[in-house]
Amino acid sequence: MDDHPETFLSPVKRARRAKIVAAARDLFVERGFRATTMEAVAATVGMSKVTVYGYFPDKDAVFLAVARAVAEEIEAAFDAALDTDGTVPDRVAAALVAKHALVARTVRDSIHAAELFAAKDRTAGAVFAALDARLEAAIATTLDRPGALDTARLLFAATQGIANAVEDDGTRDTDIGRLVHAVLA
Template identity: 35%
Template sequence: MRKKSPEMALRMIEAARILLLEKGAKGTTMEAIAARAGIAKGTLYAYFPDKDAILLALIEDLAEAKTDAFAEAFIEEGAIATRVGRGLAAMFGIVADLLEGSAFAFELIGEHKRLSTRLEAADAAITETIIAEMTAAGIGDAEKIVSVLMAACSGLVMKFPRPRNVREGIVLLCERMVR
């Protein structure tokens, strides 16, 4: 049996990502993914048993990218409001970048909620980090504030058509709510 190539898996995942943004989850088939990746359908099935498995791989990649972006931006020096704003803008900016221009953003967000607890776990860990840092900085009601911030950031991703606007909105929101 041939060893599975990580490069081949990435090629399939990238083909799926492109198709999902162009056609949505319902409009993307395993056949279309294989064709887009330039491989036989059997090869795709050898790596991923179904479309949900590919979606989960995409979600795993997104969760890791969000977590890394948050950590990198949040760790920089500055006031807690600035750090929270930078971290959340980086984290939700990743999602905004991914969904920019896709008519299927709402559908794709619904798919990730249906399939994965990985994004929820990543968001929960980030939420706990922010709450701990805000509490250490003497900010009262940190848990409530962070809950509102996370919900508002999700809403900004869905409302604003451009990632730059999402990032700017999140920074402004955090500056106003955390101070």
């Protein structure tokens, strides 16, 4: 089974599929996983339910496509921040802040966050595990020193803890910066 079926779609069908995924993303955040239906997705995009089912066999498949799109956004934001000018601690902190800020804007700030994270674990856990491994490897490559992967894993886990514990974006970002600079000093 192809991990990215959109690869084989015509440009028109790829655009329709992207429209479905974008609408579903908004609905999942606004309504939660359980309350988002294929009918609601179809109505939001102005397509028939049959058309939406032509692209996705069920709601789990739509959610997986949304998760993949979010993972790609996270990776792009992370990489862009890591590739900026500045010291290694500044760049690593900026990349981790970018990741956690995007997750907050996309899911964590939703009143349905717990339900969405549970659906993510059930349907797209492997997508985000692979993403996390790629981001940790990118940090390790940037650190370029003995034990870099272990340090990257530590930073990754610790900043996840900060993101889970702190509700204020400014505090989250400041705490992540402090942690990264303390570990990499």
